[in-house]
Amino acid sequence: MRILICPPDHFDVDYVINPWMEGQVGRVDFARARSQWDALFEDVAREADLEVVDSQSGSPDMCFTANAGLFEGRRALPARFRMPERRAEELHFADWLSSAGFAIEALAGPSAFEGEGDALFQPGEPLIWAGYGVRTALETHRDLARIFGVEVVSLRLVDQHFYHLDTWFSPLPDGRLLYYPAAVDERSRLEIESRSPSE
Numbered sequence: 591m592r593i594l595i596c597p598p599d600h601f602d603v604d605y606v607i608n609p610w611m612e613g614q615v616g617r618v619d620f621a622r623a624r625s626q627w628d629a630l631f632e633d634v635a636r637e638a639d640l641e642v643v644d645s646q647s648g649s650p651d652m653c654f655t656a657n658a659g660l661f662e663g664r665r666a667l668p669a670r671f672r673m674p675e676r677r678a679e680e681l682h683f684a685d686w687l688s689s690a691g692f693a694i695e696a697l698a699g700p701s702a703f704e705g706e707g708d709a710l711f712q713p714g715e716p717l718i719w720a721g722y723g724v725r726t727a728l729e730t731h732r733d734l735a736r737i738f739g740v741e742v743v744s745l746r747l748v749d750q751h752f753y754h755l756d757t758w759f760s761p762l763p764d765g766r767l768l769y770y771p772a773a774v775d776e777r778s779r780l781e782i783e784s785r786s787p788s789e
């Protein structure tokens with residue numbers, strides 16, 4: 591398994607783009623954040639091959655690398671961030687992907703797509719679970735189906751606290767799922783239930 595990581599050299603909370611950031615501007619304990627990241631790095635490095643993208647000044651959220659794009663093998667569909675505060679990350683991630691030898695795919699239109707924050711493959715199945723409604727646009731789900739040649743299940747997020755799919759949803763092996771039902775509308779919840787094993 592390969593995992594993309596970015597050290598928190600420039601991590602900070604200096605703007606508010608989700609409810610969890612409210613009241614936190616300027617309150618980061620940088621030494622604690624680095625200590626936590628270093629410990630996580632050591633744990634993950636024992637289980638996976640890590641690929642490192644350098645952090646960039648002015649992009650404090652780059653350490654959230656799941657949002658960089660959607661990856662399959664050496665193919666990558668880079669993110670296009672909805673929030674202006676994160677758009678500087680796009681160029682840095684695109685440069686790294688190119689230098690790392692990834693084949694870069696492209697969205698057909700201008701809509702926002704926030705990578706694996708809002709698109710997750712179901713392990714062992716030709717299926718992507720894709721969130722929309724807060725950060726990622728529904729229109730990009732057609733691109734996911736076209737580029738990766740799989741079925742895409744669209745799930746409408748309805749709570750700003752769960753602004754990305756990966757904040758409340760995790761696909762597991764054997765078709766199983768871990769999710770928080772109140773993060774999506776009723777249609778999406780029923781879709782999840784219809785595709786989940788009952789036992």
